[in-house]
Amino acid sequence: MCGITGWIDWENDLTQQRQIIEKMTSTLINRGPDAEDIWLSSRAALGHRRLSVVDPAGGSQPMARQMGDRNYIIVYNGELYNTAELRRELEMRGHTFRSQSDTEVLLVSYIEWDSGCLERLNGIFAFAIWNEREQILFMARDRMGVKPLFYTERASAFLFASEQKALLAHPAVQPVVDADGLAEIFGLGPARTPGHGVFKGISELRPGHCLTYKRNGIFIRRYWNLVSHPHEDDLDTTIRKVRELVEDSITRQLVADVPVCTFLSGGLDSSAISAFASHAFKSEGRAPLHTYSVDYQDNEHYFKANDFQPNSDAPWVKRMSDFLGTTHHYITIDTPQLAGALKAAVLARDLPGMADVDSSLYLFCREIKKEATVALSGECADEVFGGYPWFHRKEDLRADTFPWSQSLRNRALLLSPYLRQRVNLEDYVADRYRETLAEVPLLPGKDPQEARRREMLYLNMVWFMQTLLDRKDRMSMATGLEVRVPFCDHRLVEYVWNIPWSMKTCDGMAKGILRRALIGILPPDVLQRPKSPYPKTHNPAYLDVVSNLLLDILNEPSSPLLQLINVDYIQSMLDCGEDSFNRPWFGQLMTGPQLFAYLVQVNTWLKEYKVAIHL
Numbered sequence: 001m002c003g004i005t006g007w008i009d010w011e012n013d014l015t016q017q018r019q020i021i022e023k024m025t026s027t028l029i030n031r032g033p034d035a036e037d038i039w040l041s042s043r044a045a046l047g048h049r050r051l052s053v054v055d056p057a058g059g060s061q062p063m064a065r066q067m068g069d070r071n072y073i074i075v076y077n078g079e080l081y082n083t084a085e086l087r088r089e090l091e092m093r094g095h096t097f098r099s100q101s102d103t104e105v106l107l108v109s110y111i112e113w114d115s116g117c118l119e120r121l122n123g124i125f126a127f128a129i130w131n132e133r134e135q136i137l138f139m140a141r142d143r144m145g146v147k148p149l150f151y152t153e154r155a156s157a158f159l160f161a162s163e164q165k166a167l168l169a170h171p172a173v174q175p176v177v178d179a180d181g182l183a184e185i186f187g188l189g190p191a192r193t194p195g196h197g198v199f200k201g202i203s204e205l206r207p208g209h210c211l212t213y214k215r216n217g218i219f220i221r222r223y224w225n226l227v228s229h230p231h232e233d234d235l236d237t238t239i240r241k242v243r244e245l246v247e248d249s250i251t252r253q254l255v256a257d258v259p260v261c262t263f264l265s266g267g268l269d270s271s272a273i274s275a276f277a278s279h280a281f282k283s284e285g286r287a288p289l290h291t292y293s294v295d296y297q298d299n300e301h302y303f304k305a306n307d308f309q310p311n312s313d314a315p316w317v318k319r320m321s322d323f324l325g326t327t328h329h330y331i332t333i334d335t336p337q338l339a340g341a342l343k344a345a346v347l348a349r350d351l352p353g354m355a356d357v358d359s360s361l362y363l364f365c366r367e368i369k370k371e372a373t374v375a376l377s378g379e380c381a382d383e384v385f386g387g388y389p390w391f392h393r394k395e396d397l398r399a400d401t402f403p404w405s406q407s408l409r410n411r412a413l414l415l416s417p418y419l420r421q422r423v424n425l426e427d428y429v430a431d432r433y434r435e436t437l438a439e440v441p442l443l444p445g446k447d448p449q450e451a452r453r454r455e456m457l458y459l460n461m462v463w464f465m466q467t468l469l470d471r472k473d474r475m476s477m478a479t480g481l482e483v484r485v486p487f488c489d490h491r492l493v494e495y496v497w498n499i500p501w502s503m504k505t506c507d508g509m510a511k512g513i514l515r516r517a518l519i520g521i522l523p524p525d526v527l528q529r530p531k532s533p534y535p536k537t538h539n540p541a542y543l544d545v546v547s548n549l550l551l552d553i554l555n556e557p558s559s560p561l562l563q564l565i566n567v568d569y570i571q572s573m574l575d576c577g578e579d580s581f582n583r584p585w586f587g588q589l590m591t592g593p594q595l596f597a598y599l600v601q602v603n604t605w606l607k608e609y610k611v612a613i614h615l
Contacts, residue, residue, distance in 0.1 A: 003028025003049040004075040005166040008137050011156035014045040021045040024166045031477040039073050044130045048075045053256050058099025067111050071132040074107045077162050078125030078147045081252040118223045137213040143224045144488040145207030152202045158213050164350040175609045176200040179423050187425035190353045191467045193432050228441040231498045243517035249489035250276040258373035264291035266316025269378030275521050278324040291326040293317040294364040296537035297334040331367045339545045346604045348478035355597035361475040369481045380487040383465040384496050385511040387531050407585040413569050422615050453501045533588045546596040553603050560606035
């Protein structure tokens with residue numbers, strides 16, 4: 001994994017602008033701590049920071065390749081999982097290779113098939129290729145949006161980068177937020193509208209899209225989308241195909257020239273990944289798989305079961321580690337660490353995020369990085385297979401809004417009276433919801449309940465999954481750890497998308513089809529374990545810490561947050577303490593303490609990025 005950035009300019013000679021592109025590139029050092037390089041011509045400047053995972057000696061970037069009188073230069077962030085197959089096909093077409101890297105295979109694939117190469121790629125990627133002779137930039141992002149790619153236009157300049165901090169390092173890009181940006185932060189946050197960068201004028205290339213930039217403008221095309229069609233396979237065939245796709249995705253993603261490990265919570269998804277990975281390690285005669293879990297100081301004392309988190313992970317982690325014979329590492333985070341990393345999480349994401357759900361992942365990945373460079377994680381199975389509670393509760397299915405964020409009225413009360421007059425959160429969120437529903441590829445003639453399930457699956461993949469992928473990429477890459485997500489394999493997603501809901505929930509269980517597919521791979525008790533999300537701290541000391549942090553902000557007249565919020569209302573929430581937002585205001589985990597921490601992050605973001613508000 002890496003960090004990429006670039007600058008195309010039709011008026012300025014970029015050979016004289018090395019200092020600026022170097023500054024942009026250096027902001028991505030955490031994404032690529034192993035190497036840095038720049039490529040310059042009069043109209044294009046490309047920068048790359050490298051995290052060496054495959055072919056450390058031969059995969060340096062920016063990478064150039066000559067074909068006739070055309071010179072192509074690539075900067076690439078990601079991993080291809082079908083490199084060997086592509087390489088063989090390209091060699092049969094007469095191409096030769098100078099390295100073992102997937103970067104060279106990707107570049108040659110583009111030279112051979114142009115944008116048609118995207119349909120052949122299995123992997124996670126964000127890349128840009130500059131055609132020096134034709135003066136054309138081509139960019140693309142993977143189908144599921146695992147790897148980020150932002151861009152902006154400023155006068156004669158077109159700028160792109162893995163993270164917004166690299167764009168903001170360019171003197172033409174200022175950290176400005178308008179009414180829409182504030183609606184993103186307070187109405188939708190920590191989610192973002194697909195393609196919206198929050199900062200004014202900054203966009204994100206959406207998953208499954210490619211972009212061509214020439215002198216006559218920007219041209220964006222969707223190269224991949226879910227396609228709805230009747231599911232023809234019977235239950236036994238479906239179970240077999242799901243198992244084959246899951247196993248193939250996981251084993252493909254174990255390829256690396258550096259140490260590989262897995263996240264293990266003892267839940268269905270991480271246990272499946274760890275099981276297949278462990279079996280692969282054993283069959284290859286490798287040392288036992290290393291697995292990692294996260295927990296919080298004194299959580300065993302304070303944990304209280306609820307609808308969203310029915311049981312704690314610790315006993316299940318041990319159960320699976322013992323069952324598989326892995327070398328397990330327990331990472332425990334204490335309250336001061338958790339609160340102290342809220343700022344680091346903002347700097348990693350360039351935006352306020354999932355509060356301590358972010359900061360704990362940042363700390364978790366930082367510890368893992370001491371022993372490994374690549375990890376596999378179970379994200380996205382719940383979005384793909386329908387595992388979240390809101391897929392199964394009638395009131396959530398009937399709610400005419402995003403099911404993971406139904407506290408919009410309370411969110412609006414956070415805003416100052418002045419801001420509420422100028423930023424209509426309710427209308428903004430409703431518009432984004434309706435726009436997404438209009439995209440859903442429905443099957444004609446299907447019954448309303450099945451259609452609603454399909455809408456719910458699409459909403460989750462386009463919105464909630466993107467929030468979690470954004471979190472995973474930014475927190476892991478901030479520590480130089482590459483995290484792969486096998487359940488995002490597009491072949492698996494495409495197949496499961498059309499499995500009818502009754503089959504997805506066979507045996508009357510959430511993700512029943514996946515549980516069936518894993519019989520014989522996981523112990524029966526793990527197969528039956530109810531959904532439990534990424535763990536959060538239940539220690540009341542955390543509420544005290546974030547409450548005091550927020551109180552300090554309220555009592556400091558220079559705090560930038562004060563210009564945006566209803567101070568009296570938030571003070572009343574602080575007075576209520578543990579009773580504030582007992583139900584999640586976002587996702588499954590973010591209740592009162594996380595709301596206070598989110599507001600702390602908003603203030604940190606406004607202050608550290610010197611954000612200007614333009615209404």
